[in-house]
Amino acid sequence: MCQLCVDKSESNLKPMQPARRALLKLASSSPLWMAGLGASTMMVGARADDAHPMPKPENVISPDQALERLMKGNGRYVNGNINTNDSFKSAEAGLKHGQNPYAIILSCADSRVSPELCFDEGPGDLFVNRIAGNFVTTDLLGSIEYGALILKSPLIMVLGHTECGAVKAAMKAEEENTSFPGHIQSISSHLGAAVRAAKQQGGKTSTTDVVKANIKLNVAYLQQSTPIIRKLVQENKLKVVGGMYNLEDGTVSIVS
Template identity: 50%
Template sequence: MCKLFNKQENRDLQQNQQRRSFLKLSMASALAGLGVAAANQVMATSGVIKEPPQPENVLTPEAALERLMAGNDRYVAGHSTPLNFEHERAALVKGQNPYASILSCADSRISPEFCFDEQRGDLFVARVAGNYLTTDFVATLEYAAVVLHTPLIMVLGHESCGAIQAAIDAVDNSTQFPGHIQSIASALAPAVRAIDKQSKNRIDDVVKMNVIQNVQELKKQTPILNRLVAEKKLLVVGGVYNLKTGKVDMVA
């Protein structure tokens, strides 16, 4: 009797395991299908089309960086390309395929499109005082990378950054800022603490460190950016804009 019971119990156990395996497979298939459907929905509403409106923007990560920095060289030399908005409008009605994403400070003295001598449709720009990452900015850059197939991200800081100075004041003197400004100082505090207080060029060193830290964080972001970086489909770099010369110096 015990043997019969054990055999029946084993059969029931095997059947339960098979049912669980089937359910897992079915759920995985459903989720995969949902992912494809969701991706297709995003693609359909994002302005992305099969034939890119700007074929010249289809670049490797390395070529994208080379083009970006060549544009900065032209800007510094005073040889920026004349803007032609009429031509751009016609091309960009069909969609967009920017070749680089920029996480930039919101400072009004910094304009990525100008300092890299690019026009509309070339750069996918996200801006915030202090050029630091939040969940929303990660999502924005993921969108550019996975939907628009943008092969390059640059974190762009600049000298004499007011947000960085505020963070230094908050760390050194426990300065409290009104409204939501304190959240910016708090977000930038890790870069401040990473630099010795005795540094002769402390604010500039913190600006650089903030760029470096955010580049490192971007490269680690799962599940999209870290995979694209590992597959060498995405390059993440960092630069600092010089207010006096307009030159962007690579720091990461």
């Protein structure tokens, strides 16, 4: 079990070691990875290089404005009044020189939940990180820190959803003391802390109870555990929130 798992399973959110050095080392040794993430901007800590303007000036907004924009986009999605034209021609030409997404999303990998669609956004707007069960791993944490520190996104949303299969599997494993084949078990093990947290509330535990507990655990972890994110939050440059996507009607509600 990695240190991240140990910290979560003990509900003891300990600060991690600073990750910036590792991030910069990775950037300097991985030109292809850097190119994909706007590498030319990375070495100067900006989101556009000297020869090109900010790709999307409208994405330079405050944390509260970013959350309001996300929720308004979800409203358009639910009501069928979407703005997004997803043809390639509609993408900003400047995006080839860099990116400045206004929100980082940690979403479940579930095929029924698509962040760009449910927030009615296009290329360059959202820095999406996905894993079944929407929980933080060490690798994902590096990606999220990159979005917050280097791309300067002002908002992180942990996005869970109703009827999550990963959560149901973790509940089954916890209740029946069973395990899953291969690496699937690692997902179930990570989500065990959320199952136990939901059960502490008493009464019959539903899937939605565990989904919410998992969102809240990961929001708290992101807010408190890394020096990079914690500092940005303390400086009011970054907000971390939790949202739950409802498969029945497409709405996203804020749960943390």
